[in-house]
Amino acid sequence: MEMEMETESQKPYHVDVGNLLAFNPFHNFPSLPTSRDELVKECLQEGTKLVQAVADSLFNLPSNEDVDGPLVKLPPPTTKLPREKHLPKPKPPTKWEEFAKKKGIKNRKKDKVVWDEQTGKWKRRFGYDRVNDDKDIPIIEAKMTDEPGVDPFAKRQDDKKQRIVKQEKNRLQNLKQAAKIGALPSHVQLAATALPITGTQAPSKKVTKDELGNVAGMAATSTASGGKFDRKLPGEKPAKKQGKHRKFLPVVEGSGIGSREKEQTENVLNKLISKHSHEILNVGKAVTMYNVKKEKKTRNKRNQEGKSSSATDKLKPKKQLHKKTGKKGPGSSKKGKAK
Amino acid sequence: MMKIKTPRSGRVRRALEKRAPKLVETGKKTLILQGTKTSGTLNEVLSEIYHLKKGGAVRFTRKNDNIRPFESGGETSLEFFSLKTDCSIFVYGSHSKKRPNNLVLGRMYDHHVYDLVEVGVENFKSIESFTYDKKMAPRVGSKPFVAFVGEGFENVDELKHLKEVLLDLLRGEVVENINLAGLDRAYVCTAISSNKVYLTHCALRLKKSGSVVPRMELVEVGPSMDLVVRRHRLPNEGLRKEAMKTAKDQPKKKIKNVSSDAIEGTIGKIYIPDQKVGDVALPNKAKGVKRERREAKKKEANERASKKQKEESE
Numbered sequence: 001m002e003m004e005m006e007t008e009s010q011k012p013y014h015v016d017v018g019n020l021l022a023f024n025p026f027h028n029f030p031s032l033p034t035s036r037d038e039l040v041k042e043c044l045q046e047g048t049k050l051v052q053a054v055a056d057s058l059f060n061l062p063s064n065e066d067v068d069g070p071l072v073k074l075p076p077p078t079t080k081l082p083r084e085k086h087l088p089k090p091k092p093p094t095k096w097e098e099f100a101k102k103k104g105i106k107n108r109k110k111d112k113v114v115w116d117e118q119t120g121k122w123k124r125r126f127g128y129d130r131v132n133d134d135k136d137i138p139i140i141e142a143k144m145t146d147e148p149g150v151d152p153f154a155k156r157q158d159d160k161k162q163r164i165v166k167q168e169k170n171r172l173q174n175l176k177q178a179a180k181i182g183a184l185p186s187h188v189q190l191a192a193t194a195l196p197i198t199g200t201q202a203p204s205k206k207v208t209k210d211e212l213g214n215v216a217g218m219a220a221t222s223t224a225s226g227g228k229f230d231r232k233l234p235g236e237k238p239a240k241k242q243g244k245h246r247k248f249l250p251v252v253e254g255s256g257i258g259s260r261e262k263e264q265t266e267n268v269l270n271k272l273i274s275k276h277s278h279e280i281l282n283v284g285k286a287v288t289m290y291n292v293k294k295e296k297k298t299r300n301k302r303n304q305e306g307k308s309s310s311a312t313d314k315l316k317p318k319k320q321l322h323k324k325t326g327k328k329g330p331g332s333s334k335k336g337k338a339k
Numbered sequence: 340m341m342k343i344k345t346p347r348s349g350r351v352r353r354a355l356e357k358r359a360p361k362l363v364e365t366g367k368k369t370l371i372l373q374g375t376k377t378s379g380t381l382n383e384v385l386s387e388i389y390h391l392k393k394g395g396a397v398r399f400t401r402k403n404d405n406i407r408p409f410e411s412g413g414e415t416s417l418e419f420f421s422l423k424t425d426c427s428i429f430v431y432g433s434h435s436k437k438r439p440n441n442l443v444l445g446r447m448y449d450h451h452v453y454d455l456v457e458v459g460v461e462n463f464k465s466i467e468s469f470t471y472d473k474k475m476a477p478r479v480g481s482k483p484f485v486a487f488v489g490e491g492f493e494n495v496d497e498l499k500h501l502k503e504v505l506l507d508l509l510r511g512e513v514v515e516n517i518n519l520a521g522l523d524r525a526y527v528c529t530a531i532s533s534n535k536v537y538l539t540h541c542a543l544r545l546k547k548s549g550s551v552v553p554r555m556e557l558v559e560v561g562p563s564m565d566l567v568v569r570r571h572r573l574p575n576e577g578l579r580k581e582a583m584k585t586a587k588d589q590p591k592k593k594i595k596n597v598s599s600d601a602i603e604g605t606i607g608k609i610y611i612p613d614q615k616v617g618d619v620a621l622p623n624k625a626k627g628v629k630r631e632r633r634e635a636k637k638k639e640a641n642e643r644a645s646k647k648q649k650e651e652s653e
Contacts, residue, residue, distance in 0.1 A: 019510055020484045020522075023502075025493040029531060036462070043488065043537055044557050047527030050486035051543070052555045059519065059552040069520025081507050082574070082582035084367050084427035085360035086449050175343060186359030187352045189344040250617030260617070 013050060017057050018077030022050035089183035094174040134160070358425045362586045366512035367446075370426035372399035374406060374433030380463050381432045381440050387466060387562045388430055391540065394480040395512070397424045406431060408443045409570060414452045422450045428508055438569060444504050448582045454574045456497070456504050458536075458566040471560050475542045477524035482511050484522070484543070489530025497568045498530055505538070525557055531565070539563035 014023040027046055033039045063070040093101070100106075114131045116123040123131045140152040178184050220227025249261045346352045371389050373381070389398045399420070407413025408431060417429060427450075431443040440460040446453045477483075485506060491498045509526050522543060529537045540561030545553035574582070596608040 018513075019506065020482060021487075021506065021510070022484070023487040023492065025490055027488050027529075028490045032531065039531070039537065040539070040559070040563070043527055043529040043539065044541070044559065046488040046529065047486045047525065047539075047541070048555055048557050050488065050527075051484045051525050051557065052552075054484055054486075055522075055555055056552050063519065066518065069518050071516050071518055073516050074514065077513065079506065080583055080585075081503065082446065082448060082453060082579065083364055083584070084447065084449075085364070086581070087584055087586060088360045088362060172341060172343060176341065187346055187355045191342045191344050192340065193342045194340040252616050 013053050015053055015057060016078045017054060017061075018075050019079055020054055020058070021077075021079060022054045024050055089181060091183050091185065092178055092181060095170065364513070366395055366510070367427040367507065368425060369396040369508065370399070370420060370424055370429040371396055372406070372420070372429065372431055373402055374431065375402050375404040376434050377402075377432055378434040378440055380460065381434050381442075383465050384440070384442065384460055384463055384562070384564065385430065385432050390466075391561065392508075392511075397426055408445055408452070408455050409457070409572065417445070418447070418450055418452065421447050428504075430508070441569070442566075444501075444508060446504065446507060448574075448578060453578065453582060454500070454504070455570075455572040456501050456568065457570040458501070458568055461565040461567060463564040464562065466561050469560055471542065471558055475523070475544060475558060476560060477542050478521070480511070481521050481523055482514065482517060483509060484525035485509055486525060486527045487530075488527065489536075491530030491533055491536075492528075495530075495533050497534065497571050498536065500571050500573060501536060501566070501568055502528070505536075524561075527557070534568045536566045536568070537563070538566055 014025065015021070016023075024046060029042075033042060058072065061072045061074075063072045065071075110125060112125065113122045114125050115121075116131045116136075118132070118136045123129055125131060134153070134156055137153075137156075140156075142152075146152070175184065175188060175190060179190055184190070217227075220230060223230065249264065346355060369388075369392050371385050373385060377385075385398070389396050403416060405413065406416045408417065417431070421427065421429065427447045429443075429445050429447070431445070433441050433443075435441065438457070438459060440463075441457060442460055443455055443457045445455040487502055489498075492502045493499065505526075505528060522545075525541050525543055527537075527539050527541060531537050539559055540563065541557040542560045544556040544558060546556055548554040573579075596610070597605060598608075599605050
């Protein structure tokens with residue numbers, strides 16, 4: 001709470017009760033007191049005034065009586081001081097949390113003990129003596145889908161191990177995602193166990209889904225019918241063909257933003273009527289051609305002056321008759337930057 | 340390949356969580372250490388500052404010759420110590436002919452040097468040299484009053500910076516509730532000239548006065564010294580902005596297209612985009628489809644209609 005206190009000299013102090021701080025910005029020593037004691041005395045005097053100012057506002061705050069003395073709730077400090085550590089970033093939702101949010105799955109409160117049908121007792125949900133433990137199952141009935149020669153008990157254990165591995169992998173992915181944005185929980189550290197491979201052994205290049213898709217697309221396009229009638233695996237998407245797709249504009253379209261047919265016709269018209277004729281004429285090229293022609297002309301003239309014979313003139317091949325002119329009229333050529 | 344490392348015991352986990360960045364921060368711990376050469380006065384100064392901040396300070400007594408706060412490479416040791424001891428303010432003392440009785444007060448942000456102020460200590464008087472009634476002696480760890488006197492603290496850049504650093508150093512823990520009976524100390528800093536500050540530590544005596552507020556009396560007990568500002572380094576602007584961010588700064592997001600009216604209350608604007616008539620799927624493409632398919636579709640539609648009629652009649 002910043003409060004301005006009037007003193008005898010009618011000048012306000014800056015009081016910050018949250019920090020028990022008081023600042024007098026108006027005091028100055030017009031002349032330094034000669035003796036040290038005088039200086040100390042004056043400083044203490046000023047200090048007392050300031051502390052009194054803070055105490056005034058402090059003791060007037062509402063207090064609760066406690067065993068040791070009156071307890072006062074301090075207001076938050078007003079002077080801003082820099083933090084010592086960065087602001088903690090909130091943890092990003094894990095993949096399961098995102099999925100649960102999307103589906104609207106809520107966390108249900110679970111009991112500590114669960115009734116175990118197998119043994120007929122109340123058992124823990126997890127841990128030492130738990131419900132649905134693998135070792136409690138005496139008999140597993142064979143199903144039609146079971147292969148002969150496969151131990152179902154071992155299979156159950158393997159399945160469990162697989163689930164554990166998968167869960168660890170998912171947990172690592174979630175933590176990596178959090179670490180990427182800098183919101184790793186304080187007690188977790190991610191450590192690299194293997195160094196990046198250098199030297200002759202190149203890291204095994206994993207083919208990505210997009211790459212495989214591209215390759216499959218290329219293979220499909222190379223068939224006679226462009227991959228349209230190939231037998232597809234269940235779940236396979238139609239082959240992506242490389243190249244331009246012709247897009248036909250719809251017949252009926254509203255007249256809002258982006259009436260595409262209008263834009264298309266406008267573009268064509270502009271090119272024809274050459275509203276932007278400078279786009280058809282390549283100015284740079286025209287200029288260089290003109291310059292070259294001019295230079296050749298002057299060079300020829302100079303040569304002629306030097307040699308001065310009309311015979312040589314006739315013998316010279318008349319190049320200039322067949323040369324195209326540099327200046328091009330609007331719309332008379334199709335050399336512009338057409339699509 | 341990455342491995343997840345988590346602490347195996349609760350004690351380690353709790354210690355790590357104590358050091359994690361928090362939304363609202365309580366006091367900073369202070370690291371007190373010295374350089375290659377120290378003088379007698381400087382040693383006393385350092386130990387007395389340590390006594391003043393007993394609860395939240397760490398004192399290193401060995402000499403560290405590779406710490407040079409103002410040089411670019413000389414801060415690595417400091418940052419390492421700050422990381423290991425979790426201290427965000429440090430007081431580094433050194434003595435040389437050019438800078439006698441030198442104290443560097445510095446702060447850290449994320450265990451990297453944030454800003455530095457170098458002061459020289461003059462006219463130091465230790466706690467022993469003061470005579471006072473021992474009963475009034477301030478107790479360890481009590482929250483102090485801090486008083487700054489002088490226009491220099493407002494006008495001079497270096498003194499402004501020093502004021503901020505001194506406040507950070509002296510204020511102790513940031514608490515919500517305080518016991519009024521436990522207020523027994525005050526620090527008074529006076530700007531004597533444009534580069535000198537007189538710092539003293541006093542005990543408080545609360546005397547009965549007419550009203551609820553007692554009359555304050557300051558008695559010098561603790562160390563008193565003159566601080567002469569020598570050099571200082573302010574934090575660079577980007578770092579300062581980041582360090583000054585508080586948690587409350589965030590919820591200021593203005594919701595778009597919502598305004599409030601005095602009469603009608605909250606008003607929202609809804610923008611309906613243009614309906615793209617060309618992209619709408621045609622419902623019954625009977626005309627564009629081959630005859631057999633067209634007829635098959637018609638048949639299907641008829642069957643469905645008759646089915647419905649049957650169900651309704653049943």
